[in-house]
Amino acid sequence: MWYHKPVINEGLLQSLPNLKIVATSGVGIDHLDLKLLSSYGVKVSNTPFAVSTDTADFGMALMLASSRRLVEGYQMAVSPNTEYFPADYLGAEVSGATLGIVGMGTIGYKVAERAKAFEMKILYHNRNQRNKEEESAVGAIYCKKIDDLLQQSDFVLLSVSLTPQTHKLIGKRELELMKPTATLINISRGLVVDQDALVEALQNKLIKAAALDVTHPEPLPRDHPLLKMKNVIITPHIGSATKKTRHLMRENMTESIEAGLRSLPIPNEVL
């Protein structure tokens, strides 16, 4: 399965009596009905580790681009109307700021490793607290309540998987808890954010900016308000879009399929 296609439904499963395994690219499995597949005795695998460094890199790229107004700056630098560069075109510092990571799995942890080098203060919220060594290696402070993280962070980065529990995890309430100078970065899934609430929050300056590699749907309808906002960066779901990583993903998938066909233990099986 590449980029969530072909779509797996009951009809397809019924017509494939010998189907043993569905190997999906990437780490997200929110597009698969695991229960349905299990009921047909079909195994599922993903590629959780191949994507992690590139996605963490991209989270950092979005945070830096947003805070330093890189995209806007580029437009100014190349615009036919630009006569001089104004001295008051200012962004905000990433170094030394507070980053709140919501979802400290493999990807979230790699973001923390990178952010530490920028002397950022790192808060995190996760289903489970990481152990002390892991926390002190990146200087991350656990926030049992997401509210504490939201209230203190200059940057809130979402790196959770999409599940019924994380659906619309960031809504009107959470956006209001964030600082008005804060930036929301989403490298997880569009549905983790209540998009309408986000539009409103940005329009009413409840938060300063957003940088989204993922939306719902992808792409957004061409008349969607998010596309017009100056303080929003949207990228076309390219968190794992590099040659090496795609190659590695395909290798992983091939391994999983071969194991599945031979009824051997499946690497990266999703249970």
Added chain:
Amino acid sequence: MFRFMQKKCDLSEFGGRFTLLFTAWRKHAQQTAAVLPSRSLIPVLRANSRGSPLADNPSLRGLCSGTLKANLQVMAGEELPGVLILDVGGTHGVLENLAVLLKKHFRVITLKEFHENKEEMRKKIQSIFIFECRPTIDRELLQSLPNLKVIGNSGVGVDHLDLKMISNFGVKVTNTPHAVADSTADIGMALMLASARRLVEGCQIAVSPDTKYFAVNWLGVEVTKATLGIIGMGNIGYKVAQRARAFNMRILYRNRNRRRKEEEEAVGAHYCEKMEDLLQQSDFVMLVVNLTPETHKLIGKKELGLMKPTATLINISRGAVIDQDALVEALQNKVIRAAALDVTYPEPLPRDHPLLKLNNIIITPHIGTATVQAIRMMAEEAIANILAVLNGQPIPSEVFPK
């Protein structure tokens, strides 16, 4: 009130209790509306500490005694020392909030005020505060300011100043190396990541009215585990290395002088004896040198030819470090993969310049230090340097002609 301030300024008492002191100092300073030593100065102060950080640090002393002196002068009916600036606000003037900072320590005189009232103003001007390379310092200006002692530059680059000429007038020049380092290193990383992952292009696709779907085979290149070649490993270059290390990058570097072994090991950086070695092995080449006659057109046709065809050139130093025409050719002929430039020559480029038309280039409008925090810290560092000169104290960041 004087005695209170005097007690706070007795730096030798402070010893190691810097944080406590700083909180008290900050509160006191807020009450007396003084200029505060900011985040960027704090590492400087700590770095200088050998038991008594503040006692050893000239910038805080300068600020401290400068503030004390300023208040004493005002109380005694004396004037504050004059500082010349281009203007407040407008297209190229000092930002309003920085002018407020200046006014706490100086009689601020704009170039216009100076020209309108030369006889009265010329003797008052003891210092010049340079913001975004203005006002321009020429012989005529220097000749007309008999009491000028120091030119305090906001920013670290001084390639826009004729250091020899200024020195011949007995005027000192200072810059702000500490205030610029973090934000410029951040922009270097931002440009490298944005270029590698085609962030700007991606953004255009995401919002374009013509986009119907996102292509699945649309790829960038990795940053993690790639090789970064840093040309110029000063303050800023070293901070870039610290950040790049967290991305597991392999770091090569060139510098006038090799760094100490501990410094190299701390960031995993390998010194390249020859420039060719660095250019041939790097996936990303980042320029972090200052502009001098030696670094002018440091990267030309030959150097670009030595780079990998998959490599990216990032410039956060000065536009003139690169032979721009050679760069255009290299990008057009895919001799290198891409470039990301925060600086060009001139700034902005003429609107018909070929660099603006290429799609494998990111250009940003010289925003290396364009953050609310950095702009303020630069002004504070410049003010501390100017005051140190005027008060005859050790000067934190003096720049000398070669």
